[in-house]
Amino acid sequence: MEAGIVGLPNVGKSSLFNALTQSKQAQSANFPFCTIEPNEGIVPVPDERLERITRYIVPKKLVHATLKLVDIAGIVKGASEGQGLGNKFLTHIREVDAILQVCRCFEDPNVIHVAGKIDPVSDIETVEIELLLADAESVASALPKAERAAKSGDKDQLARVEVLKKCQEQLARDEPLRKVDWDKDERRIVSSFGFMSAKPILYVANVDENDLKGEGKLVQAVREFAVKVGAGVVPVCAKLEAEIAELDEADRQGMLEASGLKEPSLAVLARAAYRTLGLQSYFTAGEKEVRAWTVPIGATAPQAAGVIHSDFEKGFIRAEIYTLEDLEHYKSEKEIRAAGKLRVEGKHYVMQDGDICHFLFN
Secondary structure, eight states: OEEEEEOSTTSSHHHHHHHHHTOOOOOOOSSTTOOOSOEEEEEEEOOHHHHHHTTTSOOSEEEOEEEEEEEOOOOOTTGGGTGGGHHHHHHHHHTSSEEEEEEEEOOOTTSOOTTSSOOHHHHHHHHHHHHHHHHHHHHHHHHHHHHHHHTTOOHHHHHHHHHHHHHHHHHHTTOOGGGSOOOHHHHHHHHHHTOGGGSOEEEEEEEOTTOTTOOSHHHHHHHHHHHHHTOEEEEEOHHHHHHHHTSOHHHHHHHHHHHTOSSOHHHHHHHHHHHHTTEEEEEEEOSSEEEEEEEETTOBHHHHHHHHOHHHHHTEEEEEEEOHHHHHHHSSHHHHHHTTOOEEEOTTOBOOTTOEEEEEEO
């Protein structure tokens, strides 16, 4: 699963990506389309629950969950018609699973804005329109082919036609496909086409250093818009986070305290992006390692076991599960077992975020 960082040119996408991935790339120049090919990076997802586990189970290694990010070039008005190498950039968005749209919520006369004004909601709408137009074009191209294939009476092809018609109606209303309440089978069909407006979205408000909590009017406008479309908002000062990311641990903590932050805003963003992708973590804990494993929300115990190794899923027998709260109360796994708090779950068990597990397999 991967998330694509998108937005208009010069909103701070590449600065944010470099800070998140602690990339040593040269900072982008102050002109549009300085990112041509997408950059990719792996980002740890900070989770304080791992550290809490290690107070009672001391491992040789601690392993966080990770998130793959893709820095995609700036989108401009007319991208769906090829403006600014738009078709190429939109193709990159089709390949990711969720969208992190960076919105410029800071004033800086030295950094030009492609639209000549600072209006984050207008920026959001510009990108959304381009995604809608590109999806509408894709539907218009795919529907006749699907209708021809459906003449055979094949159920799968008939289902594709119905989903494409539903997409066409939604897009004709200038509404993104993510707002449709798709059932499981419909969602699978929509996903197969890579429709961009169907992807979950998170707005990243790139703020000034004097508005780290995002309390200014520009961020508030983004929040109001996000409520209407059912999206989240995370304020981040990409400039400050880039500076923090370059420091060693001791200096980093000092700078955070001086800025009034408990942790880097990038940590908050990584967790929010993780949730936007529909992901959650379960843990394994032993003397060798304490580790967070990534599974989709709704994954069953055998599917979760398969993340460790495919043989675990094929030969799944049962899972032994306890909670972090149990560990903190009873202090050890042995005492949890003795107290009868170690749950035994079968193949139909749906994993819960934060489960600590042992899997038994044949």
